[in-house]
Amino acid sequence: MEWVPIVFVTFKVLVFGTCMFLAIKWHYERGKKEKGKQKEERGAVLRAGGKVAAVFALSILGLLLLTIGLGRMLGLDLPFP
Incomplete structure (x- = not known):
């Protein structure tokens, strides 16, 4: 070997x-x-994460409304289920 x-x-x-x-x-x-520093930063991180989640949810809602509006403008039949 x-x-x-x-x-x-x-x-x-x-x-x-x-x-x-x-x-x-x-x-x-x-x-x-x-x-000790982590406890102070945890609240700031949670607030920032909440803001990001809210912006994401609003952007998804806006995109959905834009898609529906564009579909209706083009004459597509998009019924809600």
Whole structure:
């Protein structure tokens, strides 16, 4: 059996394992540090998300009305089900 694949696979496992451990540790420590800031930002994010959802719903309604109006102007029969 060749030794090159064994060495490379072992090296790859060690490097990926070390990187995953450090990434998890970094995210955990960062989360602990920013825990207080998240509560303040959560309300702002929810308000912004609500505004985006409202604009999206109104644009869908406007597009629906525009489509129906254009269809009637062109003489298409578009009955409501």
